[in-house]
Amino acid sequence: MLKTPSYRAYKELFYSQYSDLCNYAYSYLKDDAAAEDVVQETFIKLWEKHPEMIDMPNIKAYLYRAVRNNSISVLRKQTTEDNGNKGFEWVQDLSEDPEAKEIAEAKPHYDKLIYEAIAQLPPQCREVFTCCRVQGMTHQQAATKLGLSPKTVENYMGRALKLLRKYLQQYGLPICVILLWKILQPL
Numbered sequence: 001m002l003k004t005p006s007y008r009a010y011k012e013l014f015y016s017q018y019s020d021l022c023n024y025a026y027s028y029l030k031d032d033a034a035a036e037d038v039v040q041e042t043f044i045k046l047w048e049k050h051p052e053m054i055d056m057p058n059i060k061a062y063l064y065r066a067v068r069n070n071s072i073s074v075l076r077k078q079t080t081e082d083n084g085n086k087g088f089e090w091v092q093d094l095s096e097d098p099e100a101k102e103i104a105e106a107k108p109h110y111d112k113l114i115y116e117a118i119a120q121l122p123p124q125c126r127e128v129f130t131c132c133r134v135q136g137m138t139h140q141q142a143a144t145k146l147g148l149s150p151k152t153v154e155n156y157m158g159r160a161l162k163l164l165r166k167y168l169q170q171y172g173l174p175i176c177v178i179l180l181w182k183i184l185q186p187l
Contacts, residue, residue, distance in 0.1 A: 028071035038070045117167040128156035
């Protein structure tokens with residue numbers, strides 16, 4: 001394998017483009033390690049899935065586009081993770097938190113805001129949201145129960161979350177409060 005023409009072409013391509021592609025990925029990610037990871041993953045995928053492309057004349061353009069797309073995917077994932085972590089600071093273990101009393105006192109306020117936010121939803125969105133988040137149904141189960149298509153349920157859930165986010169942001173609460181709400185309910 002090490003002496004095959006495709007491997008030599010791959011190796012030559014890797015060494016000739018690696019640093020430029022890392023710089024290109026860095027322009028998106030602003031993190032050297034993440035940029036190198038993106039470029040390495042791009043080359044690995046190229047070798048595993050598209051070895052016939054290595055000798056193509058426009059391979060450089062393909063690599064730049066792939067690195068750009070992979071960098072954007074990494075940024076989206078980071079943004080999603082960052083947004084998902086907002087709000088967890090008030091859901092810490094109450095036994096170890098010095099502000100446990102303050103958090104415990106604030107919980108009824110959060111519950112009230114969540115109930116108000118859900119009540120503000122349009123009827124169909126509220127019904128779908130209640131089925132999926134409060135009752136714990138899957139989109140398919142909710143669709144069957146409500147006589148809707150799964151895609152319609154998905155659309156209503158997206159709309160409901162968007163409206164809830166907008167409502168809760170008025171009070172400085174992140175949307176993850178609504179996602180954690182069921183977990184925080186007393187048994």
